Amino acid sequence: MFRILRRCARTGLATLPLEPARDADYELAGEKLRESIRRLRGGRSLYVREVDAGSCNGCEIEISALTSPVYDAERFGVHVTASPRHADVLLVTGPVTRQMELALKMTYEAAPEPKIVVACGDCALDGGAFAGSYAVAGAVEDVLPVDIRIKGCPPKPSAILGALLAAVERAGKA
Amino acid sequence: MEAPLNAGFAFQGIVIFLAAPLAAGVLRKLKAVLQNRLGAPVVQPYRDLRKLLGKEEVVSGTASGLFRVAPYVVFAATAGACSLVPVVLARMATAGGAWGDLVVLVGLLALGRFALALGALEAGSAFGGMGSSREMMVSSLAEPALLTALFVAALEARTSEAGRIAAHVARTGGAAFGPGSAFALAALFLVALAECGRLPVDNPSTHLELTMIHEAMILEYSGRSLALIEWASQARLLLFMTLLVDLFLPWGIALDASAAALALGAAVYALKIAGLCAVLAFAETSTAKLRLFRVPDFLGAAFVLALIGLFSQGFIQWGL
Ligand code: SF4
Numbered sequence: 001m002f003r004i005l006r007r008c009a010r011t012g013l014a015t016l017p018l019e020p021a022r023d024a025d026y027e028l029a030g031e032k033l034r035e036s037i038r039r040l041r042g043g044r045s046l047y048v049r050e051v052d053a054g055s056c057n058g059c060e061i062e063i064s065a066l067t068s069p070v071y072d073a074e075r076f077g078v079h080v081t082a083s084p085r086h087a088d089v090l091l092v093t094g095p096v097t098r099q100m101e102l103a104l105k106m107t108y109e110a111a112p113e114p115k116i117v118v119a120c121g122d123c124a125l126d127g128g129a130f131a132g133s134y135a136v137a138g139a140v141e142d143v144l145p146v147d148i149r150i151k152g153c154p155p156k157p158s159a160i161l162g163a164l165l166a167a168v169e170r171a172g173k174a
Numbered sequence: 175m176e177a178p179l180n181a182g183f184a185f186q187g188i189v190i191f192l193a194a195p196l197a198a199g200v201l202r203k204l205k206a207v208l209q210n211r212l213g214a215p216v217v218q219p220y221r222d223l224r225k226l227l228g229k230e231e232v233v234s235g236t237a238s239g240l241f242r243v244a245p246y247v248v249f250a251a252t253a254g255a256c257s258l259v260p261v262v263l264a265r266m267a268t269a270g271g272a273w274g275d276l277v278v279l280v281g282l283l284a285l286g287r288f289a290l291a292l293g294a295l296e297a298g299s300a301f302g303g304m305g306s307s308r309e310m311m312v313s314s315l316a317e318p319a320l321l322t323a324l325f326v327a328a329l330e331a332r333t334s335e336a337g338r339i340a341a342h343v344a345r346t347g348g349a350a351f352g353p354g355s356a357f358a359l360a361a362l363f364l365v366a367l368a369e370c371g372r373l374p375v376d377n378p379s380t381h382l383e384l385t386m387i388h389e390a391m392i393l394e395y396s397g398r399s400l401a402l403i404e405w406a407s408q409a410r411l412l413l414f415m416t417l418l419v420d421l422f423l424p425w426g427i428a429l430d431a432s433a434a435a436l437a438l439g440a441a442v443y444a445l446k447i448a449g450l451c452a453v454l455a456f457a458e459t460s461t462a463k464l465r466l467f468r469v470p471d472f473l474g475a476a477f478v479l480a481l482i483g484l485f486s487q488g489f490i491q492w493g494l
Contacts, residue, residue, distance in 0.1 A: 001460040005208070008459070014210040039228060045221040074202075075212040077221060082381040082389065085232055085396040088225070112396040113230040 014069040018076075021162030026150050033147040033171045036114035040088055043168040045077040049087035049111065053104050053140065054130075055094025058154040059121040063091065065157040073161055084110040089164070092140045095123045095130045101137045108144050116168075119146045120160060122153040129153070182431065183265055183273070183337060187257030190416060194408040195219035197415070197447060204455035219408065226401035234394055236298035244293025245399040245406075251286035252406040252413070255279045258336055259416050262439035263428045264344060265337025275334040276324045280317065283369070286406065287313055294391035305390025308466065312375060312387065315473040316368045319361055322480035326358035326487050327421040336417065340424040351422065354487030359422045361480035366414035368473055371407070372454065374464040375472065385463065412447070419446045 037043050050063055066073040067080060081087055084107045096104055108117070119140040122128035126139050140146055148167045152159055199216035206213025233241060258274045265273060291309055294302035328334040330350055331342035343350040368375040371388035380386045392403050420427070426442030428435035464472055 004460050005456065008208050008210055011210045013212065015212040041221070041225050041228060045218065045225045047222075069209055069211040072206075072211045072213070074206065074214045077214055077218055079222075080381060082386075083393040085394055086400060088229075110232060112232045 015072040015075065016070055018071075018162055018165075019158050021159060021166040025152065025155070025159045026148060026163035026167055028148060028167050028171060032145065033116060033167070036116050036147070037168055037172045039114040040116075042172050043077075043088075045079075046088050046164075046168070047079050047081045047086045048089045048091050049081055049084045049107070051090055051092045051104060051107050053092050053094045053100045053124070054097030054136070055121065055123055056129075059093035059123075062154045062157045062160060063093070063120070066161055071157045071161060076161070076165055078161065078164070085112065087111045087115065089116045089118055090144075091118045091120050092124055092144070093120045095127045095133075095136045096138055096140055096143050097135050098137045099135075101143055104140075104143055116147045117144050118148045118150060118164060120150045121155060122151060125149050125151065183260065183263060184257040186259070186261040186263065187253060189261050190256040190259075190412050191253065191405070191409050194405065194412040195223060197412045197451060198408040200448065201411075201451045201455055204452060205459060208455055208459040219404075223401050223405055226404070227398055229397040231397035231399060234297040234299070237296040237394075241293050241296035241394075242399065244289045244296070245395065245402040247289035248286045248293075249402045249406045251282045251289070252409050255282040255286075256409055256413050258282075259413065260337045260340045260420055260424075260427060261416060262436055262443050263431060264341035264424065265335060273335050273337060276328060276336055277321070277334060279336070280321055280324070283410070284313070284317065286410075290391055290403065294394070297394035299394055301386075301390045301393050305387055305393075308387045309391060312368055312469060312473070315470055316365050316476070319473055319477035319480050320365045320369065322477065322484055323358040323361040323365060324417075324421070326354050326480065326483045329484070329487050329491065330355065336420055340420045340427055341429060343421070344424045344427050344429060347425075352487065352490055354483045354485075354490060355422050357479050357483030357486065359418065361476045361483060362414075362418055362421075364472065364476035364479070366411075366418065367457075368469070368476075370411040370414055372411075373458040374461045375469055377463050380463075385466075415447055415450045416443075418450065419443070 040046070050060070052060060065071055066078070084090070090108065090111060092104065117140070119125055123130055124140045127136055130136050137143065148164065150160055150163045155163070196216060199214070199219045202218070203213045203216050258279045287309065291306040294306045296302070327339050330352070331339040333339060333342070367373070371378055376387040377385065378388070380389060388407065392400060395403055423446065426438060428439035
């Protein structure tokens with residue numbers, strides 16, 4: 001027990017300051033986002049539900065790094081939840097495979113308004129490495145209205161978090 | 175004199191509700207720091223609640239009206255329980271009339287838990303049922319230990335009203351804290367961990383469906399219902415911390431309604447709760463969650479501690 005606490009004390013603060021997102025890393029889409037952010041009271045508290053629509057899990061590894069002490073998404077009020085019912089943000093990764101198409105739609109319906117859909121990773125944007133495969137139904141955009149697009153294969157954790165926060169802030173100000 | 179004093183006493187329940195998100199925020203912040211993280215600002219729970227209150231609700235097609243009513247019952251029962259405990263002002267012996275006592279408090283908490291378990295079954299998802307059955311198991315084990323620990327304090331003060339117990343102990347001083355109280359304090363701490371869904375019984379920040387108890391029950395709730403349940407469970411945590419300090423360490427609590435005494439009471443209360451938060455954060459950082467089948471052992475230990483406390487209290491008071 002004390003070994004853990006001693007170790008924590010020796011390590012000190014592991015969280016790094018977040019580098020600002022580069023504009024090339026992300027895109028905003030649509031008027032709806034602005035309205036959603038307004039109804040979410042400025043987006044200082046965001047519950048994120050991760051939906052893997054058929055990714056290679058590369059994106060998931062980067063996303064799970066967000067909860068580590070180094071990136072610590074919680075300091076910005078970003079919190080990963082276990083249920084779409086709690087979600088404000090649906091973070092969708094991977095191309096939408098035929099098997100996951102229905103599940104993705106159902107997750108969208110299960111989430112309460114206002115909700116923000118984020119397509120994360122090149123696959124989610126246009127199918128990426130898997131575009132045109134017989135198993136793929138299309139990009140996330142073909143299935144759901146997408147509000148924020150985050151580029152990269154896979155995007156860096158700091159890019160995911162930075163893009164999400166920058167997008168929310170920009171939409172909130174506009 | 176009586177009516178306003180009683181109203182003032184009940185008003186303290188509102189203080190618990192208003193301060194509960196702050197206590198939860200402080201606890202999370204402390205845990206984050208112990209995990210070498212920066213953590214969310216301490217006001218984050220308020221932001222979460224505000225956002226949730228403004229959100230739409232999604233209700234599963236299989237749910238009946240009970241699903242919608244349950245959060246209000248939980249909230250109301252917890253609020254009722256909170257109005258029974260003193261925060262900064264103890265209840266004077268001269269205050270007339272009866273006030274709900276500790277048994278009522280335990281009953282109200284049980285009512286809230288019952289409503290939540292029923293609501294969780296409504297949505298027809300597997301996790302809700304799993305959460306409900308686990309919660310019922312944990313609470314059926316925790317309740318005897320809780321009542322026994324509370325009776326130790328009641329025996330010492332010869333009353334089962336929390337407000338009067340606090341007044342009695344505060345007035346008697348150190349002599350009121352016998353070995354019985356020490357055992358009961360330890361037992362109540364263990365029970366509080368189980369009742370509020372903290373480590374090592376439940377993990378408040380888990381996302382692993384197979385291990386969650388409280389979280390599994392609220393998976394289907396959204397919007398305002400979720401806000402009410404979350405707020406009530408934060409208040410429940412602060413309520414248990416308040417009980418711990420009220421019944422066993424109430425020194426500094428206001429014994430009359432003068433401004434100086436109230437200010438001192440408030441300051442001392444904040445200090446004690448902050449201390450308890452720190453103890454809880456240290457305990458949660460350095461322990462792992464127990465396997466579900468070990469929880470009866472954990473709560474059994476709490477019950478035995480409470481029972482030893484009760485016996486030693488009885489021996490001290492009446493001899494052999
Ligand atoms: S974007 Fe890259 S890392 Fe992410 S799912 Fe597609 S191939 Fe994998």
